[in-house]
Amino acid sequence: xxxxxxxxxxxxxxxxxxxxxxxxxxxxxxxxxxxxxxxxxxxxxxxxxxxxxxxxxxxxxxxxxxxxxxxxxxxxxxxxxxxxxxxxxxxxxxxxxxxxxxxxxxxxxxxxxxxxxxxxxxxxxxxxxxxxxxxxxxxxxxxxxxxxxxxxxxxxxxxxxxxxxxxxxxxxxxxxxx
Numbered sequence: 001x002x003x004x005x006x007x008x009x010x011x012x013x014x015x016x017x018x019x020x021x022x023x024x025x026x027x028x029x030x031x032x033x034x035x036x037x038x039x040x041x042x043x044x045x046x047x048x049x050x051x052x053x054x055x056x057x058x059x060x061x062x063x064x065x066x067x068x069x070x071x072x073x074x075x076x077x078x079x080x081x082x083x084x085x086x087x088x089x090x091x092x093x094x095x096x097x098x099x100x101x102x103x104x105x106x107x108x109x110x111x112x113x114x115x116x117x118x119x120x121x122x123x124x125x126x127x128x129x130x131x132x133x134x135x136x137x138x139x140x141x142x143x144x145x146x147x148x149x150x151x152x153x154x155x156x157x158x159x160x161x162x163x164x165x166x167x168x169x170x171x172x173x174x175x176x177x178x
Contacts, residue, residue, distance in 0.1 A: 006094040007111050009033045009040065015085040016073050022085050024065075024072045024093070027110070033095060034065035034072050040093045060093075106157070110140075112165055118144045118153070121161045121173045127151055130170065142170075 010033075014023040026034070033040075041057050061077040079085050103109070110133040118127040128146030133155070135141075140155035153159060153172055162171040 005097055006041065007097050007100065007109065008092050009095050010071070010093045012088045012091050012093075013071065014089055015082055016068075018082045019075070020079040020081050020085040021073050021075050022079070022088060023068065024074050026071050030101075031065075031067065031072070032101070034062055034074060036062055036064050038062045038095070040095045042088065042091045042093055106163075108163060108165070113142065113163070113170070116163070116165075116168050116170045118142070118170045118172060121171045127153075127172070 009028050010024045010026045012022045013025045015021065016023050024034070039059055039061050042060055043057065060079075063075040063077055065072045065074045076085075076088075079088065097109075100109070113130050113133060116130045118130060119125065120127065126146065128144040128149065128151065130142050131145045132143040133140050134143070142153045142155060144151045144153055153174070159172055159175065160170060161173050162169075164170070
């Protein structure tokens with residue numbers, strides 16, 4: 001689902017209270033994806049009474065959301081009890097990529113970077129494919145794998161020299177020692 005016009009933005013990690021609020025682990029750096037009124041899709045749990053859009057996809061609207069620990073507390077329209085909320089634990093939220101804000105030049109959604117082939121800038125050596133991206137506080141880090149070989153590449157302008165999404169290629173200038 002993630003490569004066909006939708007993007008995973010978070011996962012329901014648990015429930016909070018008795019009124020159906022859920023704890024959400026966010027994949028997004030921006031809290032705006034959880035603004036009230038935003039609509040997202042979720043895989044429909046087997047016992048859900050939510051309206052089904054297609055095959056097990058359910059549309060949810062956010063009533064309110066607020067930061068909580070390392071994620072968000074979210075109230076969903078149509079989920080009003082703890083039991084209803086518990087049925088959604090483990091479900092991922094997806095939004096249409098078209099509804100996301102346009103990014104500044106040189107910034108990318110993680111989802112678009114995963115799967116890119118990575119080459120060194122100067123010697124054209126193939127390093128592998130970006131398998132994951134994770135934040136470290138100061139900058140993101142790309143996990144690049146080629147078989148059993150793994151390299152961690154910092155997402156810095158001095159290291160990443162070019163990103164070509166159309167051709168699925170990233171070029172890097174590795175610092176000494178990497």
